[in-house]
Structures are given as C-alpha cells and as structure tokens.
Amino acid sequence: MSVTVARDKVEIGCDKGVAPRWQVRVGTPLSRTAAIAAVAVVVALVLLPAVASRNLIQDLIFVFTMLALAQLWNVLAGWGGLVSVGQQAFVGLGAYALFAGVVTLGIDPVFAIPLAGLFAALVAAVLGPLLFRLEGPYFAIGSWVAAEALRLICAQFKTLGGGTGMSISPSDLSQMMGLKSAQALFGLRPAAARDVLIYWIALLLAVAVTLGITAFVRSRMGLALAASRDNAAAARSVGVRTGRIRYLLWIVVAFATGMVGAVVYLQKARISPDAAFSVTDWTAYVIFIVVIGGVRTIEGPMIGVLTLWGLITYLAQYGSLYLVVLGTIAILIMLFMPKGVWGEIERRWGIRLFPTQRVLSRTSRGNESAK
C-alpha cells in the first residue's frame, strides 16, 4: 500500500496567509459511485433465486465461496506477507467441524457454521506461534506441512468416516433453520430450497469478507499490517506491534476460511479428508484467482473468480489439461503482468472502484470545497 501525493495540489505557498492543511483521503467520486452500484448488484443477487435455475444457484455458491477464500488469501498473503500454501487446513477443519457438529451433536447446520469457524480459529491460534518461527518463504511450506498433518489426523477419526469420509443424511438437514420458509417462499422441494439457503449464506459470507477486508486495509490497522510486511524493523520502530497484528490476522482469516469450508461442504453434504484438505481445490485455485485478478486489490479476486468460473465452464471436461492451462496462465501473468488484470487496468486508466491507496492532498483552511 502506498501513500501517493496528488502532485497538482502540492504548490506550497500558493495562497499566502492561510496555513495549509493536509488531508489523507482514500475514497474518490468514482469509488462512491462503485459502492452504490455494488449495493445494487448485491440486492439483485439476493433476489436472484426467485428466477434462477438450480444449476446457476449452485454455480454461484461456488463463485461466492471461492471469492471469499480468494479475498481472505489476498489479505493474508498480499497485504500481510503471510504467504500460506496451507489454507486448505482451515477449509478442511471448518468442514469437519460442521459435520461433527451436525451429525454427532445434532446442532442446527446454520448455527454450526460460525462454530466451525471458531474451531478453525482455535487451531490457527495454536499453530500460529509454531509456524511463525519460519520466516517468509519457509512459512509457505511450513503451513503446507501443518495442513497435511491435520489431514492425516482427521483421517484417524473413525466416527467421522476415517480415510474414506462420510455423508450428511438429508434427514439431518431437514430441520435446518429457515428451510421451511425458503421452501414456502419459492415453492421448492427441500433439496432445492437448501441450495437457496446456502446460496444466501455464501453470498452473505462473500459480501461480509469483502467489506471487512476493504474496511480493514483502509484502516490504521491495515496500514500497520502493510508496514510490517514491507519492513518489520522500521514498522516496530514507529510503534507497530508487528508480531501481534500478523497473529491476529492469521486467526481471523482462519475463522472466516473455516466458515467458508463449512458452507462449501454443507452444500456438498459429503466429505473426505483428501477432498476437504485438497491443496489443488482450496489453495491452488484460490492463488490462481488472486494472481490472475491482481494481488493487493479488492477488485482482483472478483475478476479472477469470474475468469476461473468461465474457464471451468469450458475447460473442466479436459481434467488435467485444464490445470496445466490454468497454471501456465498464472505463471505468464506473474512474469509479464505481475499486478494481474485489475492491476493493469489501474495502471493504464487509473480506475479504482474500491480504492485502498491513501492519497495525500492539501486543502486551505476555511475552503471546504477543496479536495
């Protein structure tokens, strides 16, 4: 994150006798328009199940959950410098916690989602101090090892299906909170109504995660985080508690990632350790989304997830070839367009829909209209 100075405003001494006043701004007229448009899009998406097919709803559940995961990875690795290749650990833990809660304890699935997030956060809190002993790139593989260890541990629980996994039976989900009203509202069968309900939860998560991250990186805490990434020693010298802020970020991201994992597997209703802790599904795709769209931008993951959705629709039938293509695209983008598609748009046309950069500009006292 950079503090850019609006050069045209910096003409020292242009208005004599009036003390200059400096102001740091993040928002722009364009970003306020974008915010209004975003609200309209979200409202439209909330109402969509009234007209959309079940296929589209399921596709959009995928889009929303992947968007949330991508935003979370982006804030962790892009802004925080914690390049984790082990986020599948928290997807898997969230998913398994949900299954354990619903099947063995009989908790309502909707209520089990935040509990699953809490469980993932708890494990992250324990693992954090250990993994943080590994600097930068070593942390990446360390987090991967931790995820593998957790996958193998989950496979040991025979009550949760061991290595082969388990399913939630429809009867466990029939009493799900809000299911009856969704059924009545759209006149759907239970399975379709469940998808609609999960669709809303996934949309809520994606919106909450995106808003939360936007607010966070625009806040003082966000600035402190970026400072810790760019130069930890310098950040500490101006009073940033670099260790604490990264640790908190790690736990909060795990909490949200765990909830997303729970929602994904609530929709699938079938889980196995290999799928829930899959590095390809929950980390490779997520990284490709962020890389293609643009690291360290809010818009990037949105572009990336739509690109991935398009590629999956046309290429997924080719199996491995699809991943070869996706990986190659990601490598080429890192080589020739390291800021991704949105970063390139920003650079060429200076468009920022959800700006996170601080712009320093000068106003004169008493001149309210100045920028």
Add this chain to the structure above:
Amino acid sequence: MIGLDTVIEGVLLGGVYALFALGLSLIFGIMRLVNLAHGDLILLAAYLVLSVTTVLGIPLIVATLLVVVVMFVAGFALQRLVLERVLGDDILPPLLVTFGLSIVIQNGLLLVYGADSRRLQAGAFESASVTLGGGLSIGLAPLTALLTAIVAVALLQLIFYRTSLGRAFRATSDNPQIAQLMGINERSVYAIAVGISLAVSVIAAITFGIRANFDPSIGPARLLYAFEAVIIGGLGSLWGTLVGGIVLGLAQTIGARINPEWQILSGHLAFLAVLMVRPRGLFPSRRP
C-alpha cells in the same frame, strides 16, 4: 518392539530424504529461493529416466547420466528464462511462479503418463541384500541410496569450499551486490545453482524410483519431506540436511512400526516438534 532393524531401515530411508533435500537446500542457501516445484521436478526426473530406459532401451546408469545433463540444462534455462524475472525483495512472485510450475508439471505428467503407479527397473540390484550378523540383512539398493547421499553431500561440500565456483556461490549468497563488484556474474551463478539442484534431484529420483512405486500425484509430498529434512537439520548446513533426512526417516519408520497409518504423520509431527524445541534446527549454520 522397535528393534535394530527398524532403526537401520529408518536411517537408510533418511538417505533418500537427504537426497530429496539437497537440491532444495542448495538454492535455499544461495538464492533465498524456495522452489515449491522441487518435488514435482524430482518426479519429472523419475519419469524421464523411466522413458529413456523403456523406450530407448538404454541401461539405467547411462540413462541417469543422460537425464542428469538434461535436467541441469533445464534448471539453467528455468532460472534464466523464468525465475530470474521474479526474484527480488518481494517473496510472493517467486513462490507463486514455482507453485504454478508445480501444478503444471504434476498435471502434465498425469496427461502424458496417466495415474498408474510406476517403478524404475534395476534388475537383480533391486532385491539384492547384504547379510549382517544376528539375522539382519540390508537391502543393497537402500544402502546404496544412503552411501550416495553421503557422497553427494561430500561432493557438494567440496564444490562449496574448495573450488572457485563454490567461492562464487558463497560470495553471492552473502552479498550479491559486492560479489558482482568482484567480477562474479550473478546471473550465471544462480543459473548454475538451479542446474546443480535439478541434477542432484535426478539422483534422488533414481534412488527413490527403484525402491518405491511412484505416480504423478506424489510430488508435493517429496517437497514436504525435503523441506522437513532441511529445517530439522538446520538451514545452511549440508551435513545437517543429511542428519535431518535421517531423523525424518527414523520418525517415519518408527511411526509406521507402531501403526502403519502413522508413517507420514509421525514424520510431520517430528518436524513440528523440532520446530517447537529447536526452531533453528539441529545444526544451524553459524553465519547469521
């Protein structure tokens, strides 16, 4: 009970893990680069040797030499054409590029060779064994793997501390700018380092491919074992990496003896335990 045979098996397995780890350790040390595609490159080498021996009908030894040369050139090219462009202060780009490479190689191998398990054929050598006293016998192949690892570490040490190339490696590792001022070509030093790393990986691939089945999906696990060996041994020490590999091999075989399902998990837990007790590894380099 955990007998002497388990310990011997673990130590020998450690030789293979040390060979996995050497290539990774080498470019860790010189370039501060973590190559997330390391495990998949080992697999690529194994499949290349498989193709060369089965399609061309060349003996394993000759095939090995051929693939060592091919992988050295591939490593040199990889650095010059790809990695060089993303190395810098930001740790994100090289990690993401090598991660992308890992996915591409893994799925590329799946496309070309399919998901079936393969094995390198080494004739009578595979099952030959040396008999020790007390009813113990050691497989010749695992023993050769450990000896190869020891020779490889000794050779790399020799290159590092007795040759001008090694001096260039150490100088570039300490301070690339000053090394350049002294007339070292940083670009070719890095490219040679990646080349050597991949050449060593071929040796690792062969010792592994003779004793166990492999398929395209197991690359990432090789990366993790290599990484664990490096961190357990301590960064910056090649002999440490050898010991790290042996510790990992012991942890896995002892775990497997207690419960066959625990083999891999015990290795991971041993790594996490070392991280907890001695975060800088067993033999940390004295240099900061």
